[in-house]
Amino acid sequence: xxxxxxxxxxxxxxxxxxxxxxxxxxxVFFHGHYSPGGGFQGGVLLAASILLARLSLGTEVSQxxxxxxxTIIFSAxxxxxxxxxxxxxxxxxxxxxxxxFLPLPGLEPAELRNWGILIIESxxxxxxxxxxIAIYDEIxxx
Amino acid sequence: xxxxxxxxxxxxxxxxxxxxxxxxxxxxxNLMKKIFGMSIVQTSVILFWITSAFKENATVTVFDPGIGLxxxxxxxxxxxxxxxxxxxxxxxxxxxxxxxxxxAIYRNYGTxxxxxxxxxxx
Amino acid sequence: MAAAAGLPPRGDLHAPAHLLxxxxxxxVAGAYYIQHAYKHAGTPNIVxxxxxxxxxxxxxxxxxxxxxxxxxxxxILRRRRP
Numbered sequence: 366x367x368x369x370x371x372x373x374x375x376x377x378x379x380x381x382x383x384x385x386x387x388x389x390x391x392x393v394f395f396h397g398h399y400s401p402g403g404g405f406q407g408g409v410l411l412a413a414s415i416l417l418a419r420l421s422l423g424t425e426v427s428q429x430x431x432x433x434x435x436t437i438i439f440s441a442x443x444x445x446x447x448x449x450x451x452x453x454x455x456x457x458x459x460x461x462x463x464x465x466f467l468p469l470p471g472l473e474p475a476e477l478r479n480w481g482i483l484i485i486e487s488x489x490x491x492x493x494x495x496x497x498i499a500i501y502d503e504i505x506x507x
Numbered sequence: 508x509x510x511x512x513x514x515x516x517x518x519x520x521x522x523x524x525x526x527x528x529x530x531x532x533x534x535x536x537n538l539m540k541k542i543f544g545m546s547i548v549q550t551s552v553i554l555f556w557i558t559s560a561f562k563e564n565a566t567v568t569v570f571d572p573g574i575g576l577x578x579x580x581x582x583x584x585x586x587x588x589x590x591x592x593x594x595x596x597x598x599x600x601x602x603x604x605x606x607x608x609x610x611a612i613y614r615n616y617g618t619x620x621x622x623x624x625x626x627x628x629x
Numbered sequence: 630m631a632a633a634a635g636l637p638p639r640g641d642l643h644a645p646a647h648l649l650x651x652x653x654x655x656x657v658a659g660a661y662y663i664q665h666a667y668k669h670a671g672t673p674n675i676v677x678x679x680x681x682x683x684x685x686x687x688x689x690x691x692x693x694x695x696x697x698x699x700x701x702x703x704x705i706l707r708r709r710r711p
Binding site for chain 1: 569599
C-alpha cells in the first residue's frame with residue numbers, strides 16, 4: 366500500500382522475510398540445471414520479495430529496493446539478453462539460438478550449451494521479475 | 508467398472524473443473540467473476556496436460572546416474588511439463604493485463620456489472 | 630465424459646505420447662528428449678534443456694509476451710500528465 370503498515374508485527378516480519386525470499390529465488394534460479402526450478406520460478410520469487418516490501422513497508426521505502434521507473438528498462442534488457450544470445454549464435458555461423466556456435470573460447474559443445482542455457486535463463490529471470498513488478502506498480506499507481 | 512474409475516477419475520475431476528470455470532465465465536454478471544472463471548479453465552487445462560505426462564513407477568525428469576538414460580519408461584514425459592511451464596507464465600501475464608483493463612473500466616464507468624455497463628456505454 | 634473414455638488411462642505406459650517410436654516409425658519427442666538431453670547439453674534437468682535449448686524459440690516468444698504485457702499495462706493505466 367502507499368502508506369507503510371501500522372502494525373509492528375507486519376513490519377518486522379516483512380523486513381526479515383524479504384532477504385530470505387530473495388536468497389531462495391537466487392537458489393532456485395541458479396540450481397535450475399540440477400533440480401526443478403529455473404528462470405521463471407526464480408524470477409517470480411524475486412518479484413514476490415519486492416512486492417512483499419511494497420505491500421508492507423510502503424511504496425516510499427521500497428523504492429530504495431527497486432525503483433519503479435526502471436522496471437521497464439530492465440525488462441527490455443532481459444528480452445535483449447535472450448535475443449542477443451540467439452543473434453550471437455546466428456552471427457557465429459550456426460542457427461538462431463543454437464548455442465554450440467556461441468563465441469566463447471575453450472569449451473566443449475555440451476558445456477557451451479550449458480552456459481548458453483544459463484545466459485538465456487538470466488534474461489528470462491530479469492524480464493519476468495521486472496514485468497511483474499511493473500504490472501503491480503501500475504495497478505497500485507506509484 | 509473399477510478399472511474405469513481407477514484409470515479415468517482424474518479426467519472426470521478435470522472435466523468438472525473445466526465446466527465450473529465455463530459456468531462462471533458464461534453465467535456470472537460481474538467482470539471480476541468472469542476472470543476468475545477464465546483462470547479456473549486455464550488451471551484445468553494445465554492440470555490435464557500434467558496428468559497426461561504421468562507414467563506408472565516413474566521419477567521426475569532430472570537425470571539420475573543410478574537409473575541411466577536408456578529406458579525412457581523410468582522418467583516422466585518432459586514435453587508436457589515444458590509446455591505448461593510456458594503456459595503458466597503466459598496465464599499470469601494475461602491475468603495482469605485483464606486486471607488492468609478492469610481497473611480502467613471501473614475508473615471510466617464506475618461499475619463492473621455487465622448489464623449496467625452496457626447501459627452506461629450507450 | 631464420453632471423450633474422456635477414449636483417452637489412454639492415467640499412468641499408462643503404452644500411451645502414444647510415451648512410446649519410443651510412434652506407429653508411423655518416427656521417434657517420439659518425449660522419449661527422444663529423455664535419452665539425448667544429458668548427452669547434448671550436459672545438464673541433468675531435462676525440462677530445462679527442452680525449455681531453453683530444443684524449444685528456445687518458444688521461450689523467446691514467451692519472454693516477449695511477458696514484456697508486451699508489462700508495456701500494455703503501463704499504457705492502459707498510466708495517467709496522463711495534467
